[in-house]
Amino acid sequence: MHMADALLAPAVAGVMYVASGSAAGVSIHELKKDAKDIKLPVMGVMAAFVFAGQMINYTIPGTGSSGHLCGGLMLSALLGPYAGFLSMIVVLTIQCLFFADGGLMALGANVWNMAFYGCFIGYFLIYRPIMKAKWGNTRIRLIVASILGCLLTLQLGAFSVCLETYASGISELSFGAFAALMQPIHLAIGLVEGLITAAVLVFVYQTRPELLEVVGENETKVNWSAKRVILVIAIAALLVGGIGSQFASSHPDGLEWALFGNEDAGYNANMGLDEEDYGKSSNVSQAAESVQEKTAFLPDYAFAGNEDNPVGTTVSGIVGSAIVAGVAVGICYLGGFFRKKKQTT
């Protein structure tokens, strides 16, 4: 679900940074409140563990394909939601910096889509209430909580991805069509994630039950924090909504739906692949636009009237680009030249 930089408008990326940043601020504040024992090394090592866990492929029975782990809910169950959230931020930061998985600008959005929902919504709304419930035994409740938590988390994450892409103005595809594509795929991904999380948590419960965060402790504190979490979501929703509506007005809906079928083949139920699909949708929407143009018998080759795209279709644009390319080659050559010179001296 990692979004690439290319899929976000700077304004949306900024808003998501602010949203995730405030959630991180709240988490740090909460962690420092019981400052007696900040689990800093545990957070660090567990974040590293998520990387190791992601490297392993799990055979999904009956399909021959494999899935891997994302980790938000698991970390929350083991470290508590605040430490879990911070660990996930670290995971996503390193993925974007060192593994080219998700972009630097998209980090805020990725933290929100993948860490926030898993660590807070999944934890407070699903995991904690279920674990506190009285029915069944702990093992069954762990399984149910993990699966439901991951399903909800990934649905919310996928929905946010749609929302953010839509607000970025990258996609002219209608929001509904987008969501209709995203949600079912992430239902499957969420199920796998949930099963892995459940398997691991049950194993931990059987071998070292004391490691699972004790639920039900510090009741009042947690409730208060849940309120804050909801507040943060509300603010973020308003911000995103505000920006989204600005863009939305400039995007016509309608015909795009007709091209919906063509899209399907491009989708792949793979965590790494789906992130790129938004870019494609935008292209498809352009296709829709072109169909509109054709049907209206008004082929407009130069995108006249669109001031953002004054260039790209003119001869001078091409000639200029060619010269820039020449300069680029020159820079590479010069760089190499100076380096060689340095070596010889």
Added chain:
Amino acid sequence: MDELSRLDSFYHRLHPLVKLLLTIAYIAVVLSFPVRSLAGLFPMLLFPLIGYALSGIPVRTCFYRLRYILPLVAFVGIWNPILNRTPVMTLGALTISAGMISFITLLLKGIYALMASFLLIATTGIENICYALRCLHIPKLLVTTLLITYRYISLLLSEAGTMASSYALRAPNQKGVHYKAWGSFLGSLLLRSMDRATALYQSMQMRGFSGDFYYTKGTRMQTPDVLFFVLGLGLILLVRFVPIATLIGQLFV
């Protein structure tokens, strides 16, 4: 990667904060180009190239990384020229469509963003990036966790790798880990990681750790750093708002 960041060049010596901010500004500007402004976006290529030339890092090292991201972007974008055949111009026998232009724009955005972030990492290294983050007043708790995580990734990866190969050696006809072993496989790695974390915490306690981290003081921001930042930012904005390529082209056409 770490070897690259140990090299010495003007660009390496730049203050990490300058590099971080310029990289972010650059990516933000690249992203702000509209979907089809290919000629406007194209000159943005110069900035990372100058960076690579200054730092002495071969550009191809970064393209090696593109192998993960480029096939995906290409796979996604390839539908574009197929679906959108609206011709926008003809070059001899070759007709260029709107879909092709937006496809290339998307590819370029992806490539540029990756080139820039790779340059940042390759010339800065994790410690200095963390130093830059601290300059930005990112909480110490987060930055330190980042450092510790980075330190332990390679270790846990090799542990997981050992486990995976020992599993694979005993289950030669199986692709990946069987679902019955999901819990115990990852779970035992998890328990070992937890133990390691505890030992790590103890070793920190034994050396007087009390919740605060102290670091080597990074270098101060110097005049050349500030100049480079202002110049770089100015040029990036210039290329964003002035269609350089078109202007140069008009001189000749």
Added chain:
Amino acid sequence: MSKIVIECQDISCYYEKAKPVLSNLSFAIHEGESVGLIGANGSGKSTLLGALCGLISHEGVMQVAGLSVEKVNLPEIRKKLGYVMQDSDNQLFLPTVYDDIAFAPRNYGLSAEDVERMVTEALRRTGIEHLKDRQNYKLSGGEKRMVCIATILAMQPEIILMDEPSITLDPYNRRTLIQNLQAMPETKLIASHDLDLILETCERVILLDEHGIKADGDAEVILTDEALLKSCRLELPYCYQKVVPLKKG
């Protein structure tokens, strides 16, 4: 005799209430002594070291550097007590060697110059000046071990505890380690299965067995008592075992 720096009377440690790992241990270690701690797997060597640092809770009277091992005294005790862990990777968590060695001095609030001085001194004593700016995860096992020891020396402890210092070391690195240990004037308590190393570096040995002390005394006496060692699932140090003549030609 010089003053006592570690004193234990009737120490017991538990992980589970029913099964004590150590029960009713009593011993004292004097300043400047080098003591080897030996015993089979699971005999409680690491537990004892952990208890001395206050990492594992205990029952009974335990004093380190004149202070009782309890929560209020722990910061003071840990300042005087260096613990070299079994797995070097657990100890080296910062990116560079320098940062890791400087970790303790910085935590104790020393000025930048003093930190620099301590680090240089620790690097010199372990003979790893050339590693100063290297990255921790790129070091070899032997280098890591030396850096670990340097991180401890940099806090200038009075007492050094070591858990299996020679494990994973090749013969050359092990020899360097032994020479380093011999040159250290600090009080040392070394837990190891490497009995030859103990023999070379320690004048006294404490032998743990069945959760208690089986023998405590002169290293050469205990380490040559084959029957005693065998009864504790140990054997004679290699240097006392039958010598196989080199085949020549």
